[in-house]
Amino acid sequence: MIRVQDLTKRYARTVAVDNVSFEVEKGQIVGFLGPNGAGKTTTMRVLTCFLPPTGGEAEVAGFNVAQKPMEVKKRIGYLPETPPLYPEMEVIEYLNFVGRLKGIPKAQLAERVKEVSERCNVADVSTKLIGKLSKGYRQRVGLAQAIIHNPDVLILDEPTAGLDPKQIIETRELIKNLAGDHTIILSTHILPEVEQTCEKVIIINKGKVVATDSVENLTSRLRGSESVAVEVSAKDGELPAQNVQQRLEQVPGVSRVVYRTARDGKLRFEVESLQGRHIRPEIARSVVEAGWNLHELHPVAFSLEEIFLELTSSDKSAQASGATQ
Amino acid sequence: MTNIWIICRKELKSYFASPIAYGLMAFFALISGYFFYAATAIFVSRGMESQMMGRPMPMDVNEWVIRPVLMNVSVIGLFLIPMITMRLFAEEKRSGTIELLATSPVRDFEIILGKWFAALLMYIAILAVSALNILILFAYGSPDWRPLLVGYFGLILQGGCLLAIGTFISTTTRNQIIAGVGTFAICLLLWVLDWVTAFETTATSKVLSYLSVVTHFEPFSKGVLDSKDIIFYFSVIVFGLFLTARSMESLRWRS
Ligand SMILES: Nc1ncnc2c1ncn2[C@@H]1O[C@H](COP(=O)(O)OP(=O)(O)OP(=O)(O)O)[C@@H](O)[C@H]1O
Ligand SMILES: [Mg+2]
Numbered sequence: 001m002i003r004v005q006d007l008t009k010r011y012a013r014t015v016a017v018d019n020v021s022f023e024v025e026k027g028q029i030v031g032f033l034g035p036n037g038a039g040k041t042t043t044m045r046v047l048t049c050f051l052p053p054t055g056g057e058a059e060v061a062g063f064n065v066a067q068k069p070m071e072v073k074k075r076i077g078y079l080p081e082t083p084p085l086y087p088e089m090e091v092i093e094y095l096n097f098v099g100r101l102k103g104i105p106k107a108q109l110a111e112r113v114k115e116v117s118e119r120c121n122v123a124d125v126s127t128k129l130i131g132k133l134s135k136g137y138r139q140r141v142g143l144a145q146a147i148i149h150n151p152d153v154l155i156l157d158e159p160t161a162g163l164d165p166k167q168i169i170e171t172r173e174l175i176k177n178l179a180g181d182h183t184i185i186l187s188t189h190i191l192p193e194v195e196q197t198c199e200k201v202i203i204i205n206k207g208k209v210v211a212t213d214s215v216e217n218l219t220s221r222l223r224g225s226e227s228v229a230v231e232v233s234a235k236d237g238e239l240p241a242q243n244v245q246q247r248l249e250q251v252p253g254v255s256r257v258v259y260r261t262a263r264d265g266k267l268r269f270e271v272e273s274l275q276g277r278h279i280r281p282e283i284a285r286s287v288v289e290a291g292w293n294l295h296e297l298h299p300v301a302f303s304l305e306e307i308f309l310e311l312t313s314s315d316k317s318a319q320a321s322g323a324t325q
Numbered sequence: 326m327t328n329i330w331i332i333c334r335k336e337l338k339s340y341f342a343s344p345i346a347y348g349l350m351a352f353f354a355l356i357s358g359y360f361f362y363a364a365t366a367i368f369v370s371r372g373m374e375s376q377m378m379g380r381p382m383p384m385d386v387n388e389w390v391i392r393p394v395l396m397n398v399s400v401i402g403l404f405l406i407p408m409i410t411m412r413l414f415a416e417e418k419r420s421g422t423i424e425l426l427a428t429s430p431v432r433d434f435e436i437i438l439g440k441w442f443a444a445l446l447m448y449i450a451i452l453a454v455s456a457l458n459i460l461i462l463f464a465y466g467s468p469d470w471r472p473l474l475v476g477y478f479g480l481i482l483q484g485g486c487l488l489a490i491g492t493f494i495s496t497t498t499r500n501q502i503i504a505g506v507g508t509f510a511i512c513l514l515l516w517v518l519d520w521v522t523a524f525e526t527t528a529t530s531k532v533l534s535y536l537s538v539v540t541h542f543e544p545f546s547k548g549v550l551d552s553k554d555i556i557f558y559f560s561v562i563v564f565g566l567f568l569t570a571r572s573m574e575s576l577r578w579r580s
Contacts, residue, residue, distance in 0.1 A: 048428040051577055073430040084425035086335075088342040100331045101429045145425070 001026045001153060001183040002047065006056035009042050016042040018207035019056070024200070029179045031198035031215075032187040039207040040187040041081055044155050047185070048078045061152045074103065077151035077182075079159055083142025087131025091122055091141055094130055095148060102149035112148055119174065120144040135162045143171070147178065154178060156186040160193060172197045216299060226273040228280055231296035232287050233266045239292065241267050251286050253277035266295055328431040332439025333446070336413070340447050349408060350451050353401065357455035360397040364390045391459060395476040395546040398455050399539065402448070402484055403512040409447050410491025411505035413440045414573075418499040427577075437569050441485075441492050448484045452477065472548020479545025482558035483538050487512055489565025496572040515539070 002024040009017040017039040024030045032040050045051040046058055049069040058065045061075040086094060095113045104112055117123040120140045125133060130141060139162055146154060159175065160168045175184060175197055188194060194201050195215055203211040232244055241259050244267055248257045253273050260268040273279040280297055287294045340346045368389040417423040426436055459473065491508040498504050519537035534540050538561070541554040 045424075048424075050424055050427050070430055070432075073428055076428065078424070078428045080421060080424045082421040084420070084422040086339065086420075086422060088339050093338075097331070097335050098425065098429075101328070101426075101431060103430055 001028075001061060002185065003059040004043075004047070004056070005058070007043065007046060007053055007058055008055035009039070009046055009051065010054040016207055017046070020204070020207070020209050021056075022202050022209060022212050024183055024185060026183055027180050028200055029175065029184045029186070029198045031194035031201045032185055032204065033189065033191070033194050033201055034187075034204040035189060037206075038204045040204060041157055042207075043204070044078070044080075044157050044185070044187060048076055048155055049073055050078075075152045077146035077149065077154045079142050079146040079154075079156045081157045081161075083138050084145070085130045085138055085141060087129065089130055090127050091130060091133070092117070092126040094141065095126075095144060098145045099148050104149055112150075116144040116148050119147070121170065136164060136167050139163055140167075140171075143174070147182075150181075152183060154182050154184045154186075156184065158188055159186055160188070160190070168193075226277070226279060227300040228271045228273070228283065229260075229296060229298055229300050230269045230271055230283055230287070230294075231266050232269075232292045232294055233264075234292055239265070239267065244269065244292070247286060247290055248283065251279060251282045253279040253282060268296075270300060328435040329439040329442065332426075332431070332436055333443045336440050336443030337446060340409075340443065345408070346447065346450075349405060350454055353405065353451045354454040354457075356401055357394065357398055358458055360394050361390070361455075361458040361461075364393045390462065391473055391476065392546050394455070394459065395480065396542075398452070399480055399483060399542050399546070400516065402452075402480065403487065403516050404509070405448065405451060406484065406487040406491050406512055407505040407508035409444050410488055410495050410508055411501045412495070413444065413492050414495040414569075415498050415501045415504040418496075418576075419501075433570055433573050434566075437492065437566055437573070441489060441566060441569075444488045444492065445481070445485055448488060449481060452480055452484070469548070475548045475550050476546050478550075479542050479554070482545075482555065482562075483542050486538055486558050486561040486565065487515070489562045489569070493565050493568040493572060496569055496576065 002022075004020055004022050007017055007020045008015065020039075020043060032043070034040050042051070046053050046065060047060055049065050049072050052066055060072045063071040063075075065072050086097075089097065092113060095116065096109060099109050099112055100106075114123070117126055120143050122137060122140050122144055125137055130138065133141065139159070143156070143159060146156065156175070160171050163171060172193065175186065178184060186193075186197070198215060200212070200214050202209060230248065233239060241262065245257050245259055248254060248269060248271055251271075254271055255274045256272040258270045258272075260270055262268070271279065271283060280299070284294060284297055371389070414423070417426065456477065463470075487508075490511055491504075494507045494511065495501075495504040498507070515536065515538045517537075518533045519539045535557075538558075541557050544551050544554055
């Protein structure tokens with residue numbers, strides 16, 4: 001749905017986006033994660049045809065942003081960093097205006113406006129002047145504006161900035177519900193947001209993509225290995241932790257096994273894999289073959305905080321690249 | 326076409342959402358009313374003078390009242406233009422709403438034409454106030470209405486030119502005040518260019534005076550429709566709007 005190839009955007013002095021490539025599948029929610037000044041907004045502005053790329057290609061909904069901007073614009077909904085609102089308009093008036101601007105036929109306009117007002121929880125302020133709304137309500141009107149014409153692709157620049165915790169949860173739910181028929185890119189520097197809302201994450205720093213992966217994979221890839229929590233118990237009788245540990249250590253691809261706790265006869269271990277190995281199927285087979293009960297088997301997620309710091313702090317990445325050479 | 330109208334209507338709404346529109350109208354009503362009063366007073370006293378001297382001069386309301394009022398209105402118009410155009414693009418750029426317009430499926434020229442039409446309609450609405458004064462003349466006399474119509478047509482053309490220039494200047498900054506002051510300076514310049522003909526008759530002064538919007542208005546105020554002047558005004562409008570379009574494009578490349 002979105003295909004970005006070697007995209008570069010240079011401002012007068014700064015290179016804001018440097019050779020960025022990524023792809024987003026139809027119906028996916030992708031998080032665009034990066035510290036301040038990473039180039040998130042700039043990338044989004046190129047995708048929405050607001051800024052032309054300096055180099056490289058970007059394709060949205062099958063159309064090149066530089067060659068077919070009109071076709072792209074018809075198919076995107078965009079919530080910029082500051083919601084584009086006219087303070088002198090009433091909410092309903094504003095949504096009518098945007099709806100017409102996006103090409104919704106007059107006959108369907110009232111219905112669409114009503115629908116998005118309800119969906120974004122702004123129906124109760126529909127006759128208020130936008131200039132008099134609180135920050136959170138403005139953000140919601142901004143979101144309503146972005147989805148009014150039911151676009152294929154939604155591009156949301158920090159959609160939850162400035163909302164209170166309850167609204168943040170509501171907005172995330174709303175965004176999740178929109179996925180499926182819409183393809184969504186959202187930018188943020190809030191890490192849990194990506195963990196909770198997105199299927200895929202693109203981490204960007206100083207204009208360069210430092211990682212692209214599913215949230216799960218990224219955590220393991222970062223360590224270069226997978227960390228798995230395993231909980232087993234005996235079918236009947238006692239089960240010495242020693243035995244389980246030995247057996248797990250013999251599973252191919254396992255580098256380390258740590259015994260954690262025992263509770264109600266269930267023994268808990270943390271198993272780390274060798275670089276790039278997927279060990280969960282082997283562990284499951286091994287435990288079952290030994291005749292034990294397998295209660296739990298799941299990857300232990302790294303918090304995104306850790307990943308993020310690791311990937312974006314320049315000292316560490318310098319060390320990392322030094323180590324690989 | 327629909328898109329132009331959508332943008333135009335939105336602009337008109339925001340003009341009338343602020344008290345500035347009403348303020349401008351009231352101010353203009355006052356000042357054009359004053360000119361009208363002064364012109365009529367002169368006309369009346371001259372008329373009485375010539376009667377007392379016993380040699381009645383042929384006196385013409387069009388020549389003595391309508392024409393000076395139109396000339397004055399055209400000059401006051403110069404001061405109105407910046408107030409109408411300054412916010413058109415500068416405000417959208419400042420508040421970030423330009424991102425909405427620029428990422429919606431509308432073309433740049435539709436945005437520009439929509440905004441320019443709205444400015445023109447606003448200007449015409451303000452002019453209409455001065456026309457009310459002149460209607461009084463019809464109640465008490467019978468001035469020729471054709472030159473009056475031509476005069477207002479000229480005012481609208483002249484306004485259209487300056488509004489196109491003002492629209493262009495508004496795209497160059499995100500500060501309304503700067504846009505307003507810049508437009509005012511250009512309007513002033515285009516007005517005073519005409520003065521050089523008063524003391525110079527060289528080729529340069531002819532060119533300068535040709536560029537003055539006021540020079541081209543003079544025939545209109547006399548009720549004369551000249552295709553030369555109409556063409557001049559239309560070319561300036563097209564040129565101004567063309568510059569606006571180029572400026573909008575270059576903004577994307579630079580910013
Ligand atoms: N209009 C502009 N002119 C010049 N440089 C710009 C412009 N906009 C952004 N930049 C620069 O480009 C770089 C990327 O900025 P961008 O706004 O894309 O970052 P961001 O990831 O959205 O950051 P934030 O999290 O703060 O929103 C920054 O170094 C910024 O200074
Ligand atoms: Mg940003």
